[in-house]
Amino acid sequence: MTATAAAPATTLDRWEMVVGLEVHVQLKTRTKIFCGCSSDFGAAPNANTCPVCLALPGALPVLNERAVGLATRAALALNCAVQPVSIFARKNYFYPDLPKGYQISQFDKPLALDGWIEIGTRAVGAPIRIGITRVHMEEDAGKSIHDRFSGATAIDLNRSGVPLIEIVSEPDIRSAEQAGAYLRVLKQILEYVDVSDVNMEEGSLRVDANVSARRRGETKLGTKTEVKNMNSFSGVERALEVEFARHVGVLEAGGTIEQQTMLWDGSAVRPARSKEGSHDYRYFPEPDLPPLILALDWIEQVRKDLPELPAARRARFATDYKLGEYDVEVLTANPRLADYYESVARAHGEPKAAANWVMGEVMATLKTSGEDIGRFRVRPADLASLLNLVRDGIVSHTAGKQIFGHMVATGDPPAQIAEREGLVQVDDDAQLSAWLDEVLAENPVEAERYGNGEKRLQGVLIGAVMKKSKGRADPRKLNQLLTARFAS
Amino acid sequence: MTARSCAVVREETAAGRVLATDTVDAAVARAREVGAGRDGLNVFVWRDDDDAKSQASSIADRLADTKPGALLGVPVAIKDNIATLTMPTTCGSKILEGYVSPYESTVVKRLRAAGAIPFGKTNMDEFAMGSSTEHSAYGPTKNPIAPDRVPGGSSGGSAVAVASGIVSIALGSETGGSVRQPAAFCGIVGVKPTYGRVSRFGLVAFASSLDQVGVFGATVDDAARGLGAIAGHDPMDSTSANIAVPDYHAGANADLKDLVVGLPKEYFPASLDPEIRRLCDAAVDRLRGLGATVKEVSLPHTDLAIPVYYIVAPAEASSNLARFDGVRYGFRLEGEGLRGMYEATRSKGFGPEVTRRILLGTYVLSAGYYDAYYRKAQQVRTLIADDFRRVFESGVHVLFTPTAPSTAFQIGAISDPYEMYLSDIFTATANLAGVPAMSLPIGRIGGLPVGGQFLASHFDEARMFTAAYALERALGAEAHA
Numbered sequence: 001m002t003a004t005a006a007a008p009a010t011t012l013d014r015w016e017m018v019v020g021l022e023v024h025v026q027l028k029t030r031t032k033i034f035c036g037c038s039s040d041f042g043a044a045p046n047a048n049t050c051p052v053c054l055a056l057p058g059a060l061p062v063l064n065e066r067a068v069g070l071a072t073r074a075a076l077a078l079n080c081a082v083q084p085v086s087i088f089a090r091k092n093y094f095y096p097d098l099p100k101g102y103q104i105s106q107f108d109k110p111l112a113l114d115g116w117i118e119i120g121t122r123a124v125g126a127p128i129r130i131g132i133t134r135v136h137m138e139e140d141a142g143k144s145i146h147d148r149f150s151g152a153t154a155i156d157l158n159r160s161g162v163p164l165i166e167i168v169s170e171p172d173i174r175s176a177e178q179a180g181a182y183l184r185v186l187k188q189i190l191e192y193v194d195v196s197d198v199n200m201e202e203g204s205l206r207v208d209a210n211v212s213a214r215r216r217g218e219t220k221l222g223t224k225t226e227v228k229n230m231n232s233f234s235g236v237e238r239a240l241e242v243e244f245a246r247h248v249g250v251l252e253a254g255g256t257i258e259q260q261t262m263l264w265d266g267s268a269v270r271p272a273r274s275k276e277g278s279h280d281y282r283y284f285p286e287p288d289l290p291p292l293i294l295a296l297d298w299i300e301q302v303r304k305d306l307p308e309l310p311a312a313r314r315a316r317f318a319t320d321y322k323l324g325e326y327d328v329e330v331l332t333a334n335p336r337l338a339d340y341y342e343s344v345a346r347a348h349g350e351p352k353a354a355a356n357w358v359m360g361e362v363m364a365t366l367k368t369s370g371e372d373i374g375r376f377r378v379r380p381a382d383l384a385s386l387l388n389l390v391r392d393g394i395v396s397h398t399a400g401k402q403i404f405g406h407m408v409a410t411g412d413p414p415a416q417i418a419e420r421e422g423l424v425q426v427d428d429d430a431q432l433s434a435w436l437d438e439v440l441a442e443n444p445v446e447a448e449r450y451g452n453g454e455k456r457l458q459g460v461l462i463g464a465v466m467k468k469s470k471g472r473a474d475p476r477k478l479n480q481l482l483t484a485r486f487a488s
Numbered sequence: 489m490t491a492r493s494c495a496v497v498r499e500e501t502a503a504g505r506v507l508a509t510d511t512v513d514a515a516v517a518r519a520r521e522v523g524a525g526r527d528g529l530n531v532f533v534w535r536d537d538d539d540a541k542s543q544a545s546s547i548a549d550r551l552a553d554t555k556p557g558a559l560l561g562v563p564v565a566i567k568d569n570i571a572t573l574t575m576p577t578t579c580g581s582k583i584l585e586g587y588v589s590p591y592e593s594t595v596v597k598r599l600r601a602a603g604a605i606p607f608g609k610t611n612m613d614e615f616a617m618g619s620s621t622e623h624s625a626y627g628p629t630k631n632p633i634a635p636d637r638v639p640g641g642s643s644g645g646s647a648v649a650v651a652s653g654i655v656s657i658a659l660g661s662e663t664g665g666s667v668r669q670p671a672a673f674c675g676i677v678g679v680k681p682t683y684g685r686v687s688r689f690g691l692v693a694f695a696s697s698l699d700q701v702g703v704f705g706a707t708v709d710d711a712a713r714g715l716g717a718i719a720g721h722d723p724m725d726s727t728s729a730n731i732a733v734p735d736y737h738a739g740a741n742a743d744l745k746d747l748v749v750g751l752p753k754e755y756f757p758a759s760l761d762p763e764i765r766r767l768c769d770a771a772v773d774r775l776r777g778l779g780a781t782v783k784e785v786s787l788p789h790t791d792l793a794i795p796v797y798y799i800v801a802p803a804e805a806s807s808n809l810a811r812f813d814g815v816r817y818g819f820r821l822e823g824e825g826l827r828g829m830y831e832a833t834r835s836k837g838f839g840p841e842v843t844r845r846i847l848l849g850t851y852v853l854s855a856g857y858y859d860a861y862y863r864k865a866q867q868v869r870t871l872i873a874d875d876f877r878r879v880f881e882s883g884v885h886v887l888f889t890p891t892a893p894s895t896a897f898q899i900g901a902i903s904d905p906y907e908m909y910l911s912d913i914f915t916a917t918a919n920l921a922g923v924p925a926m927s928l929p930i931g932r933i934g935g936l937p938v939g940g941q942f943l944a945s946h947f948d949e950a951r952m953f954t955a956a957y958a959l960e961r962a963l964g965a966e967a968h969a
Contacts, residue, residue: 051589051590051591054816055811055816056589056590056591056817057571057577057579057584057587057589057692057693057811057812058569058570058571058577058589058593058688058689058690058691058692058693059591059689059690060688060689060724060725060726060727061726062723062724062725062726063726090807092806092807092810092853094810094813094830096813096815096826099811099815099816100810100811101807101809101810101811101813102807102810155815155816280854280855282806282807282850282853282854282855282858283853284803284804284807284853284858284862287695287696287697287727287804288693288696288726288727289726289727290726290727
């Protein structure tokens with residue numbers, strides 16, 4: 001292949017990007033899809049293996065029911081039609097980390113067909129809907145490790161037989177930005193239905209992109225290339241931009257695109273060494289597994305058991321809690337955060353205050369520590385108690401923030417912390433008057449000027465009392481006392 | 489010469505009149521006798537007599553405190569493609585030379601649980617591909633009745649282990665007649681159960697949708713007891729059926745008054761060897777004499793069985809044998825890079841017949857050929873299965889046919905693969921349809937055994953055994969004359 005200069009931006013405008021994405025998602029099962037080995041990530045090499053996933057002579061696969069349940073759940077959440085009969089098929093190819101010499105997958109009769117997801121709205125307000133061609137189940141291959149032993153490749157088969165679903169989109173995506181949006185929405189949905197860790201770094205979510213370019217207004221699809229090896233959503237977006245620009249450059253120069261696999265290296269795409277596109281996988285129905293038959297009432301039960309999906313939750317948060325669009329987006333980003341917020345809001349009773357605290361203090365704390373909200377030390381009930389203390393004037397807002405800090409550090413309940421740290425607000429008239437007297441005595445000039453009508457000095461005086469009270473003085477009451485003192 | 493029957497060995501062992509160690513000693517002595525020297529029959533690819541004896545003594549030790557198993561003290565020879573913990577499992581192939589399975593097949597576990605003593609791994613056509621046991625990396629096995637002739641195959645070693653009197657029961661495997669045809673050639677009984685009746689877990693796959701473990705017995709009763717011990721559902725094999733296993737011995741003395749026997753005309757073509765036809769006719773007369781109603785039936789797609797079989801079986805084999813790649817176990821030969829290693833390993837590790845079938849199977853599954861070959865073959869396969877279904881639904885209980893179109897041929901006589909494939913012309917249908925079938929001796933031609941075959945509908949082995957028990961009883965010594 002000869003290098004072709006990528007097309008400049010003005011030229012790019014004359015072309016339209018057409019993208020379809022193939023997303024592999026590891027299902028959250030305890031064991032592998034066809035044997036009883038643990039599917040845990042990170043065990044010692046080849047620790048999680050047995051005759052079945054090592055492909056020893058005579059071993060046979062037995063389908064993991066839990067994997068079928070999760071795959072069905074995912075397919076229904078993606079609005080697919082789950083098929084009452086689907087067929088496992090063998091995809092045959094030789095590779096050292098594919099122990100059987102074939103991968104058990106699904107081919108012409110996949111688990112689910114014809115789904116869609118919405119990835120936001122167009123300028124005119126119509127939702128952008130991306131079609132999902134199919135969702136099928138398959139097993140993962142092992143891992144080839146090329147850099148561990150010099151001159152040799154090591155094989156780790158822990159991943160061999162880990163259950164996956166492959167989610168194939170229609171070529172409905174028209175920009176890198178849309179591809180990113182599709183992936184984020186997809187990830188969010190899969191997190192909501194709790195079928196996968198959807199973690200790209202740990203390999204529980206992998207993305208391959210089919211990309212082509214056509215002149216704007218053209219309806220025929222151009223020749224596509226498949227881009228692999230992206231390891232983040234932003235990487236996918238950048239790889240698509242680069243590969244699209246390469247297509248346009250070639251086409252503008254009168255060249256043709258060769259259908260091939262391209263690898264993204266973080267800044268550029270290059271053709272894969274082996275011509276993966278030229279494989280003949282010789283698919284045929286897996287004779288070791290009977291057809292997968294799902295009863296309609298079982299499928300309906302899985303549908304009924306689906307948790308609330310992101311779109312529904314967003315709508316409900318807007319209605320029930322009267323939250324603005326931005327707050328809703330932030331608080332429903334993942335189901336654990338949404339659950340957390342919702343528990344606080346319900347226990348406290350003031351959704352907006354709960355939202356402010358969760359989006360403010362809580363998220364700032366998590367951002368600093370890098371923790372997931374699922375493991376956050378401050379439980380929703382305790383945060384709600386703290387919010388109650390602030391609302392009821394037991395502690396000041398400032399003291400509330402201090403107490404929150406102690407809660408993060410110790411996990412103790414807020415009332416106990418307020419007591420222990422002496423942060424309970426003082427609203428006793430005698431004590432407040434005593435502090436006020438002291439402050440007026442210590443600041444005679446300011447007191448006199450305030451008495452003469454310089455109302456802006458109120459802040460200085462109140463501030464001095466707050467300082468003297470170590471923040472415990474009830475500012476509302478203090479204001480009343482100060483005003484009353486000079487009212488005569 | 490035959491080994492003492494399974495029933496007798498069990499009873500005597502349980503009663504303490506015979507020691508399992510003595511039974512094993514007798515088997516060892518006979519195995520040495522027939523295996524020794526240039527004229528040895530080459531029955532086993534592996535035997536560990538000390539291990540067999542130590543298992544026998546542990547049976548004696550446990551005798552007092554356990555209920556006697558169905559095969560108590562019975563040595564059973566095991567085909568070399570069935571995984572065993574204590575002996576190598578090489579499938580008669582160089583590519584698995586010295587390979588010892590770290591797990592045991594369900595059938596061997598069940599044999600042990602029944603009190604049987606796994607006795608040696610028997611020679612076979614490499615990966616069960618063949619009908620003569622000539623295609624083994626460990627040399628051909630010879631027919632004990634005429635040592636210049638083949639014992640049939642692919643389970644030739646197991647057939648000879650029984651026919652030469654070493655053991656009364658042996659396990660074989662069938663993909664297209666590999667138990668019944670050698671049983672016929674060696675003058676013993678061979679059973680292929682319904683697909684799904686016996687677990688395939690630990691049976692090294694040849695063609696998964698056709699493979700079943702089968703049983704050889706010196707008599708119908710030996711075979712029935714052997715099958716009873718290994719049959720039944722296994723959660724480790726998704727294609728095994730969860731259907732209760734009846735007592736196959738129950739019909740041992742029944743007459744055939746309510747039995748309707750069908751004679752499929754396609755199995756008695758004009759070209760059939762007249763001597764084989766004569767022996768079949770005599771057997772059918774016996775069946776009538778036992779009270780059976782006999783009628784002619786038709787299985788119209790019979791002649792398509794061999795072409796269909798030789799598309800479906802190689803297709804599945806090409807995929808099943810991909811795991812023998814030199815990466816994890818077995819034979820490995822280095823070459824230029826990864827591809828070179830694959831090519832060197834597989835071209836030197838597999839023999840010519842296996843290579844031929846892998847190529848054939850790869851071809852019929854290739855893009856552009858799949859519809860014309862594999863898909864079409866699967867469609868015809870359902871027609872063959874429908875033939876059987878219709879006949880059995882019409883009130884016929886069992887079918888009777890010749891097992892093979894010829895008697896045992898001379899070693900080296902057939903070099904054309906297609907001519908060899910035709911040896912399975914009457915047996916491959918049962919594998920394609922998944923129905924149970926068995927062969928039993930019905931007489932001899934020029935001293936060479938001829939087998940008659942019973943076939944029954946799915947999971948109706950019991951009725952097939954009833955018919956076989958009765959015919960064996962009626963034929964008596966004629967079966968071997």
